[in-house]
Amino acid sequence: MTSKGLRGDDAQDGSAHALSGCIGAAVSDPGGAPVVLVVGDGELAVAVAAAVERSGGSARRLPRPTDSELAEAVHAGHVRVVVVSHDDIVALRHALVAAHARPGVRLIVTIFDRTVASQIHRAVPNSHVVSLADASIPALAAACLGDALLAIDGDGALTTGGPDGELRRVALTAPSPGRRALGAILAQLRPFDVGAQLLVAGVAGLLLLLLVDAVVLIAAFGESPLDAAYDAVKTATAVAPNPHAEDGPGWYEAFATVAMLLSVVLLGVSSAGLINRLLSRRLTTIVGRRALPRHGHIVVVGLGQVGFRLCLEMRRLGVAPVAVERDPETTHVHLAKRAGIPVVIGDGVDRALLEDLRLSRARAIAAVTSDDLVNIAVSVAALAVHPGVRVVLRAGDDDAVTETRALFPIGEVRDVNRIGAETFAAIALGRPDAIVFPDADGRLHIRVPEGGTERLA
DSSP states (O other): OOSSOOOTTSOOOSOOOTTBOOOOOOOBOTTSSBEEEEEOOSHHHHHHHHHHHHTTOEEEEESSOOHHHHHHHHHTTOOEEEEOOSOHHHHHHHHHHHHHHSTTOEEEEEOOOHHHHHHHHHHOTTEEEEOHHHHHHHHHHHHHHOSSEEEEETTEEEEEETTTTEEEEEEOOOOOHHHHHHHHHHHHHSOSSHHHHHHHHHHHHHHHHHHHHHHHHHHHHOOOHHHHHHHHHHHHHTSSOOHHHHHSOHHHHHHHHHHHHHHHHHHHHHHHHHHHHHHSOOSSBSSSTTBOOOSSOEEEEOOSHHHHHHHHHHHHTTOOEEEEESOTTSHHHHHHHHHTOOEEESOTTOHHHHHHTTGGGOSEEEEOOSOHHHHHHHHHHHHHHOTTSOEEEEEOSOSHHHHHHHHSOOOEEEEHHHHHHHHHHHHHTTOTTOEEEEOTTSOEEEEOTTSOEEEOO
């Protein structure tokens, strides 16, 4: 059980979630406990109902209701409805049915897509829209940034401190401008994909060749810098003969011959790289925001709802993310491209890929796919590539992570379903801005808008 709090009839502090409406006063059943109708099947819905019961409410579940069944249940007196679904369209339909059956009913809906969320909030002003990713990101992001950090709280973080391990809030420091500039330069000079490498190598080689030729012309023949650059370009592109090569000393004629042959090769290399870049899906760039970070970055394996939001949160905190995803056609790959997040299509278990992503220089790797076994495999591969890397794992319905963790250390584990269930229950019972996070021993705590923290069961 929680300590004081988590009662639906507590006074509200007036703050609201970005996509939530006004939450009215709590209404209780005849026995005095707030009644919450949990709509949805799966382990997450079961966990939400259990969290409501532990927090002093009364939960009733409708795993797969028809429209008429849901409307009848809402009419029967359930004044708080939590719609739990991994499908935004299903969640939207259930929410609209509940709102139509009982106008003004308190609604908590799990929707990831912000466009759909804004539409449902516009149609049902008393709704509170939140996703599993929204609930879990504070704890996941904190685990990526440091050992003692427990949850991201706005622009700061919650951490442990003091002799008795009490929780306190600390400010997060963004990387210095010099470090960010160094990371950007390294990202530009060391592209990831083959096409970009060919293009950069070809262009860099041509520029170096032109520079050397121009310096020779200035030093040996006294040409002005502008004339030397002009003659060097003519030689490299074979537009016109260089007069010094025809009438000058033999050594320069040999040099010019080698320079022209090298320029032909380098032009071919850069052209091949350019064509490859134009014909392939450009999920990473050579310059700009989608250039692959090479130092102090976060590698996020699994670009689902949680992975995409984690990348956005890392960027907000000033840490460069790079996402790894198997399926190039998943919706979040396109969302990441529009958001300027570099994406690498591949298997996060591939040790060669992790080495190419400079895991040894990364700040952390987060395995946040929806499959616990895949997350364990990513952790094992990452620790094999670089034993000192910080590993963060998403845990879900499967007990495999817990069992494996009991055998050997696989990283910092965050039970996303458990965190999400307690968050949804807290919102249903009157705390729309609550943040749920585990401590170092795995015990869950809740951060309330008033600034305090309470331990959950």
